Amino acid sequence: MSLNGYPFQLEEDKYKKLIGIQDYRIIVQDYAAAIERTLPVKIPNEEILFLTLPIAGRRGQITLKVDGSTSPELPGSLYLENTEIQDVNIGDQIRVVTP
Structure with a gap:
């Protein structure tokens, strides 16, 4: 793929988790x-x-990874x-603060 004549390679394996989400289906x-x-x-x-990347990230949703x-x-x-962290609930x- 190229963007304005420059080669562009998306790391498809990295983003395969997006396949099947509602935003991907909409696209x-x-x-x-x-x-x-x-x-x-x-x-x-x-x-x-x-095309799915900016749409999937538009809502401010976040995944907490405690690993x-x-x-x-x-x-x-x-x-x-x-x-260990305490439960996180909707709302x-x-x-995020810096020391």
């Missing part, structure tokens, strides 16, 4: 399908995943030290 069923019906093109899965990881798997994940607010 596939609505946007990609409409483009493919209108134009003589087939949109590659890599490009559909790329001490330092490398993110997907956008919207907050990695914490590997320790709770989390504040």
Whole structure:
């Protein structure tokens, strides 16, 4: 894939977790399908995943990963030290502070 003439490679394996979520289905069923019906093109899965990224992250949802990881798997994940935390419920607010 290229972007403005520059090669661009999305790490598809890293983002395969997005396949099957509602945002991905919206892109596939609505946007990609409409483009493919209108134009003589087939949109590659890599490009559909790329289009899904900003949509999947738009709501401010976050996944708390309490495993001490330092490398993110997907956008919207907050990695914490590997320790026990109290329950997090809908409506709770989390504040990130620096020491």
